[in-house]
Amino acid sequence: MSRYKFNTQYKAVVIGGSAGSFQGITRILQALPSDFDLPIIMALHRLKHVRNGFEEALSIKSVKPVTEPFDKEQIKRGKVYLAPANYHMSVELGNTFALSTEEMVNNSRPSIDITLETAAYVYSTKLVGILLSGANKDGAWGMKKIKDRGGLTIVQEPSECMIDTMPTSALKITPIDHILKIDQIIEFLNELHKHTKQ
Amino acid sequence: MQDIEISDLRRITELIKETYNYDFTNYAMSSFKRRILRILELYKFGSVDLLIKRLKEDRAFFEEFLAELTVNVTEMFRDPSFWRELRDQIIPNILLNHNTISIWHAGCSSGEEVFSMAILLKEMGILDRSKIIATDIDKVILQRARSGVYALKNMELNEKNYIRYQGTSSLSNYFKEENGKAVMDKSLVEHVSFREHDLVQGMVFNKFDLILCRNVMIYFNQTLQNTVLKKLHESLFKYGYLIIGSKESLIWCEISNKFIVVNNEEKIYKKIKD
Ligand SMILES: C[S@@+](CC[C@H](N)C(=O)[O-])C[C@H]1O[C@@H](n2cnc3c(N)ncnc32)[C@H](O)[C@@H]1O
Numbered sequence: 347m348s349r350y351k352f353n354t355q356y357k358a359v360v361i362g363g364s365a366g367s368f369q370g371i372t373r374i375l376q377a378l379p380s381d382f383d384l385p386i387i388m389a390l391h392r393l394k395h396v397r398n399g400f401e402e403a404l405s406i407k408s409v410k411p412v413t414e415p416f417d418k419e420q421i422k423r424g425k426v427y428l429a430p431a432n433y434h435m436s437v438e439l440g441n442t443f444a445l446s447t448e449e450m451v452n453n454s455r456p457s458i459d460i461t462l463e464t465a466a467y468v469y470s471t472k473l474v475g476i477l478l479s480g481a482n483k484d485g486a487w488g489m490k491k492i493k494d495r496g497g498l499t500i501v502q503e504p505s506e507c508m509i510d511t512m513p514t515s516a517l518k519i520t521p522i523d524h525i526l527k528i529d530q531i532i533e534f535l536n537e538l539h540k541h542t543k544q
Numbered sequence: 545m546q547d548i549e550i551s552d553l554r555r556i557t558e559l560i561k562e563t564y565n566y567d568f569t570n571y572a573m574s575s576f577k578r579r580i581l582r583i584l585e586l587y588k589f590g591s592v593d594l595l596i597k598r599l600k601e602d603r604a605f606f607e608e609f610l611a612e613l614t615v616n617v618t619e620m621f622r623d624p625s626f627w628r629e630l631r632d633q634i635i636p637n638i639l640l641n642h643n644t645i646s647i648w649h650a651g652c653s654s655g656e657e658v659f660s661m662a663i664l665l666k667e668m669g670i671l672d673r674s675k676i677i678a679t680d681i682d683k684v685i686l687q688r689a690r691s692g693v694y695a696l697k698n699m700e701l702n703e704k705n706y707i708r709y710q711g712t713s714s715l716s717n718y719f720k721e722e723n724g725k726a727v728m729d730k731s732l733v734e735h736v737s738f739r740e741h742d743l744v745q746g747m748v749f750n751k752f753d754l755i756l757c758r759n760v761m762i763y764f765n766q767t768l769q770n771t772v773l774k775k776l777h778e779s780l781f782k783y784g785y786l787i788i789g790s791k792e793s794l795i796w797c798e799i800s801n802k803f804i805v806v807n808n809e810e811k812i813y814k815k816i817k818d
Binding site for chain 1: 572573574575578579615617618623701704705759761762763765766769789790791792793796
């Protein structure tokens with residue numbers, strides 16, 4: 347028996363992060379099992395007008411290449427996706443991405459809430475949501491949506507965060523399943539991987 | 545925030561289609577839903593039924609509704625490297641074969657893209673040899689485009705983009721400050737025709753050397769992208785250029801084989817087959 351609340355076959359993992367999350371993300375991507383089979387969908391706050399470089403920076407140490415999807419690109423198993431600069435990234439019914447240039451949400455574009463909420467809508471119980479360090483409350487509402495729809499929720503242990511506003515905002519508005527340090531999130535993903543392969 | 549069902553969205557699109565002859569059936573669901581939710585909140589409609597009632601009874605309201613439904617966020621010289629490519633490669637190429645150049649901005653929003661184009665052409669010394677048509681579905685935003693008056697705070701970003709584009713002047717030479725607003729030099733768009741046009745229901749109305757349709761089709765689902773792309777294709781002269789947004793792609797469209805990729809990074813395509 348796993349100590350995590352796995353109660354279904356998951357279809358995707360979404361990760362949100364902002365200020366102070368880069369290192370954590372890098373460590374997670376570096377420690378992924380090479381045959382990790384679920385799509386990982388990341389919405390991270392980033393410089394709005396720097397189109398290139400972030401994807402590459404994250405890919406350097408990652409076990410899998412990180413790609414910024416095009417509008418209406420099919421979401422594939424085993425891939426790692428990153429919301430592109432200056433676009434919101436939604437998950438659409440039919441398992442594709444949809445990009446948009448709508449107004450900023452929580453002062454952010456990409457907004458973590460938008461990615462999390464649309465993923466929750468499409469994957470409902472079959473989604474794992476992870477929220478890392480960050481300086482604003484973007485992502486909290488999205489985590490609530492994941493929880494409300496029966497998905498599994500994880501936030502980074504606030505004491506380990508460079509800036510803990512993001513995880514603590516989520517903790518305030520919804521019961522979170524697991525509060526974990528980066529090392530434990532890595533362990534969790536390994537367990538999830540075994541669970542997925544069963 | 546409340547939630548709404550797909551069936552609610554269907555009821556709204558059906559009513560709009562019947563009453564106003566616009567078809568939003570094949571807009572991308574996730575953003576369409578957010579737009580409707582936003583309108584419910586903005587106008588404090590307690591329910592979808594109340595919105596539908598208002599849409600039925602109040603034709604004047606529909607124009608406002610349409611203005612809120614569409615996503616108008618835009619900027620001047622968005623993706624500066626694209627504008628450089630346009631200036632250094634694409635336009636000189638078009639001018640190899642003819643003396644004049646015809647351009648269509650499909651989904652021009654508040655006109656920043658059109659002013660960028662006019663500035664580019666002016667700095668190349670060919671503005672008076674260019675024929676520009678700029679269209680949008682949204683009447684209200686077209687009016688803003690025609691007026692060429694923008695919030696001063698937006699000009700900061702526009703100037704940054706212009707500098708990264710490496711124009712030959714300074715953006716501040718193209719507008720003046722009046723009452724806390726940036727008022728663009730009207731002579732830039734003297735010969736631009738701003739028109740209402742719906743890419744979904746509208747007809748093909750002309751042929752062009754160059755079409756910009758950037759960040760418009762991302763609001764459509766794949767079915768509608770295919771339909772609209774066919775119209776754009778039809779609106780291009782053979783060997784004309786189509787430009788889409790930097791995160792859009794033609795590769796999964798049915799008629800993508802009628803185009804070749806000229807520049808993948810900047811999303812520049814060329815029509816090679818009728
Ligand atoms: C995000 S703006 C793009 C502005 C500019 N091209 C850019 O890339 O910055 C999208 C525009 O497409 C327009 N639009 C949406 N649906 C349309 C349709 N069916 N026909 C024409 N324009 C449409 C909207 O009104 C909006 O102004």
